[in-house]
Amino acid sequence: MKNVRNYWILSGIIIFFNIVAYVFIEGNTLLIISDLLPVVCAALSIMGVASVIYYLKTFDITKKVWLLMLIGLVFNFIAELLYFVFEVIQQRNMDDFFPSYADPFWIIGFVFFFASIISMIIYYLRSGMPHGKTQIYLIIIFSTIVLAILETNFLLLPIARDPETSFAQKAVSLFYPITDISIVCLSLIAMYIVNQFSKRLFSMPWILIALGYLFFTVSDLFYSYLSWQDEYSAGNIFDIGWNAGYLLIGLAGIYQFNLMKKIKEER
Amino acid sequence: MTAYENIITQKIYEIIAPYLGDLMAKGAIRSQCKKAGLDETKIQRHDLPVIAQNLAKAMNLFVGAENAQMLANKIKAL
Numbered sequence: 001m002k003n004v005r006n007y008w009i010l011s012g013i014i015i016f017f018n019i020v021a022y023v024f025i026e027g028n029t030l031l032i033i034s035d036l037l038p039v040v041c042a043a044l045s046i047m048g049v050a051s052v053i054y055y056l057k058t059f060d061i062t063k064k065v066w067l068l069m070l071i072g073l074v075f076n077f078i079a080e081l082l083y084f085v086f087e088v089i090q091q092r093n094m095d096d097f098f099p100s101y102a103d104p105f106w107i108i109g110f111v112f113f114f115a116s117i118i119s120m121i122i123y124y125l126r127s128g129m130p131h132g133k134t135q136i137y138l139i140i141i142f143s144t145i146v147l148a149i150l151e152t153n154f155l156l157l158p159i160a161r162d163p164e165t166s167f168a169q170k171a172v173s174l175f176y177p178i179t180d181i182s183i184v185c186l187s188l189i190a191m192y193i194v195n196q197f198s199k200r201l202f203s204m205p206w207i208l209i210a211l212g213y214l215f216f217t218v219s220d221l222f223y224s225y226l227s228w229q230d231e232y233s234a235g236n237i238f239d240i241g242w243n244a245g246y247l248l249i250g251l252a253g254i255y256q257f258n259l260m261k262k263i264k265e266e267r
Numbered sequence: 268m269t270a271y272e273n274i275i276t277q278k279i280y281e282i283i284a285p286y287l288g289d290l291m292a293k294g295a296i297r298s299q300c301k302k303a304g305l306d307e308t309k310i311q312r313h314d315l316p317v318i319a320q321n322l323a324k325a326m327n328l329f330v331g332a333e334n335a336q337m338l339a340n341k342i343k344a345l
Contacts, residue, residue, distance in 0.1 A: 055331070056331050056332070057332075057333060058331070058332040058333065060327060060332045061327060061328060062327055062328055062329075062330075062331050062332065063331075065328070120328065123328055124328060127324060127325035127327075127328065128295075128298050128299050128301075128302045128321060128324075128325055129291070129294070129295055129298060129325045130291060130294030130295065130297075130298055196290065196291055196294075197287055197288050197291050198287075198288030198289060198290060198291065199285070199286060199287065199288045202286055202287065202288070202329055205329075259329070259330065260330055260331045260334055263286070263330050263334040263337070263338075264333070264334060264337075
């Protein structure tokens with residue numbers, strides 16, 4: 001469990017540094033930190049999830065689920081790196097460069113995240129394990145619908161109707177919040193499923209993954225809204241959600257690795 | 268630890284409960300027996316291979332194929 005503790009400490013230091021930077025640092029230094037931290041966090045998450053892939057020898061549903069997640073993270077890492085290069089190295093104004101070449105990578109990454117979590121849920125529901133209470137599923141779906149209606153009213157429709165926003169900008173601005181809602185729904189379902197396990201070591205990986213996606217969603221919603229309002233700039237406090245999301249998913253990989261190793265050692 | 272009157276059911280429970288927890292272990296035994304058309308209170312030794320395989324398949328997602336198979340082998344060997 002030493003690797004788990006070290007990863008928690010490292011994540012805590014990164015998030016603390018992130019907050020301190022947003023509060024005390026300004027200008028170009030903040031821009032560099034703000035664009036570099038997601039690259040670092042995405043790389044750490046890749047390492048965490050890759051450890052699971054490395055451990056799993058058989059190519060089955062478990063490996064498939066984690067591999068889909070890993071591919072999604074690699075696409076996100078490329079996107080974060082491109083964004084860093086465009087804004088920090090090439091010094092482009094990202095407000096005028098939206099959507100950027102990084103956005104297709106985030107979009108493709110999302111598709112893999114979606115495929116990963118839906119595969120996990122479908123497999124679980126078909127596995128014959130206890131599903132839990134149907135009411136909880138209905139509450140999650142109902143809450144998601146309410147959230148989607150609110151989001152449509154206050155964010156999606158205004159963006160779609162904005163005459164000053166180009167088609168490409170509208171498409172990308174709408175893509176993130178729409179798809180995030182589906183991820184929120186699936187994450188909450190996954191969280192409910194694994195919460196039924198009273199053994200935390202068993203449920204921890206999927207709780208962390210679900211939390212990671214929820215953090216992504218919150219940041220995506222703010223990003224879409226602020227970008228549309230032309231108020232998004234690097235060094236925004238809401239960026240922490242992306243960094244925390246990456247770190248939590250990486251941590252999930254470390255927990256999963258430890259769980260499998262522990263069971264193997266108990267043989 | 269939950270006590271099943273059926274000694275085989277109790278032993279299956281004792282193998283999987285440390286991983287799944289009390290509630291899920293009971294739920295898993297119940298649902299896998301139902302899936303196999305068995306009564307959880309009347310499991311016999313010749314039922315073990317099918318129950319073990321079903322449980323392994325269900326746990327695969329969380330512990331990986333090798334570990335799930337290892338648990339299945341423990342159940343089969345009861």
